[in-house]
Amino acid sequence: MFRGSLVALVTPMKADTSLDWDALDKLVEWHLEQGTHGIVAMGTTGESATLDRDEHLAVIRRVIDIVNARVPVIAGTGANSTSEALDLTAAAKNAGADGALLVTPYYNKPTQEGLFLHHQYIAERVALPQLLYNVPGRTACDMLPETISRLAKLDNIVGVKEATGDLERLAQIKASVGDDFCLLSGDDETGLDFILAGGDGVISVSTNVAPALMSRICELALAGKAEEAKALDLKLQSVHKNLFLESNPMPVKWAVSQLGFGSDALRLPLTTFSAEYQPVLRAAMQENGLI
Known part of the structure; x- marks a missing residue:
């Protein structure tokens, strides 16, 4: 169900940080036109940490309505409270999401x-089909392959977004789960190598600004056309890298605003992308014909 280039969608806002529904509608339609294979609404890149519950669920519902079953929609429903994550996941199911993405509980530092x-x-x-999400660089919590293997045996847990960038992790996980367990990268710089090593796709920040290129790279990689995929990805590495000059989603929110989808405003404690870095990211986007 979840395969290829899935965008970790930004949430467009107006300059006053209110939600920009018109920009969101246009952004989702653009992704569908550009060939994005799936949309993740309200993940880290969508600023899930600073939207309240009603806004969080309103964005998920809006994306589901606009997509209208043309591609899978995965709702970000993770939380550091199990009861809150349960509530969000149940609400996403009721809204018609195709799946949920649940980040490991952050800050609490739970055991395996x-x-x-x-x-x-x-x-x-x-x-509801549920994807585990392991991103220890942000959560201070690392879900080990052995734990993923245990969880893969449960009904409704259908895959993992592994964002460590460690391809040895992929090999360990792949060896201990069934063939139908979905393996998605959460690291754009190593995403192509992840697919070529047996992964199913990427939940991507870069897809926000390079949807057609990312879709093509993933399609080539999944078809075994490694050299063609590598040629495209090599040039796009500058975008992958520079979208993390500051903490995500600050750079990508600015980049998407340059494409005409909302402002570059973010809610505190996040701040707008620093002016000193903007020319570097702009140059990477221009190099790839994105602006």
Whole structure:
């Protein structure tokens, strides 16, 4: 179900940081026109940490309505509270999401057993395909391959977004789960290598600004056309890298605003992308014909 280039969608805002619904509608339609294979609404890149519950769910519903079943929509529903993650996941199911993406509980620093019980609790109570999301660089919590293997045996847990960038992790996970368990990269710089090593796709920040290129790279890689994919990805590496000159989603929010989808405003404590870095990212986008 989840394969190829899936965008970790930004949430467009107006200059006063209110939600820009018109820009969101246009952004989603643009992704569909450009060939994006799936949309993740309200993940880290969508500023899930600073939107309240009603806004969070309103964005998910809006994306589902606009997509209208043309590609899968995955809702970000993770939280550091199990009860909150359960509530968001159930709400996403009721809204018609095709799946949920649940980040490891951040800040609390649970044990591996705590991680297992957290995801088991939600999977047993919400009949919706669920993707685990491991990004220890942001959460201070690392879900180990052995825990992923245990969780892969549960109904409703269908895959993982592995964002460490460590391809040895992929090999360890792949060896311990079934062939139908979805393996998605959460690291754009190594995403192509992840697919070529047996992954199914990428949940991507770069797809926000290079949807057609990212879709093509993933399609080539999944078809085994490694050299063609590498040629495209090599040039796009400057975009992958420079979208993380500051903490995500600050650079990508600015980049998307340059494409005409909302302002570059973010809610505190996030701040707008620093002016000193903007020319570097702009040059990378121009190099790839994105602006």
